[in-house]
Amino acid sequence: MNRGLLIGSGDVSPRPDDRLFVSIDTWLDEAFAPLAAAMLAELPRPLYTVLDEADRDLATCWERAGFTIRRREWECLVPTDPRVTGLDSVVPPSDTTIVAAGAAVETALREVDRAIRDEVAATVGWREMPAEVLPRAGGDTLVDPSKYAVAAQPDRYVGLIRVVQVTRLPRIGLIAVRADQQRRGIARTLLAHALGALHERGIPRATAEVNESNAAAVALFDGVGAQRVSSNLELVLR
Incomplete structure (x- = not known):
């Protein structure tokens, strides 16, 4: 408080994987350090926070409080036109x-x-997974079954992709393949299907978040012409 006025606030949010994420919003730069000191003195380690990498002032504040970069996620714009992505000739395994x-x-x-x-x-x-795909209460992890396309074999499903509309652009929220079926082109086929369906609806682009350390995902999206437009950082205090 400053002369009776609120100049900043802090929040602590537990995630389903038992990690604690902290956030601080301030209206005066000098309010960050005392708020951070008060919060961190009362909280167990490790602690995490997420921020837009372009916000260097906020990143500097967290770094001064002892946080270091743990992971980077790219926000990508993904074209849907198969003539642009090169996915027009992709077919699933037999x-x-x-x-x-x-x-x-x-x-x-x-x-x-x-x-x-x-x-x-x-x-x-x-x-290592985005917060949105963490296990939920009761072990239920399926957000909305109608949003998932799947790769099917005669006796089981072996992969899935989820496309959701969270902003004005649809977002590829998850693409995953069972371990024993990876490196067969199934993820690429699922992506081709999802992007093709969007293209048929007249939607020229989708968004996706790609973990910088996930080499397979980076290669998949780079290979279809995805454009990196921003990035988020996850910081940790140990």
């Missing part, structure tokens, strides 16, 4: 078909979703 969004069998969709998430948890771990 044992795999693509089931359009809204047409997947929900029980099988939930099975592949859980299987992929279990594989992630056993390898890189959920701390």
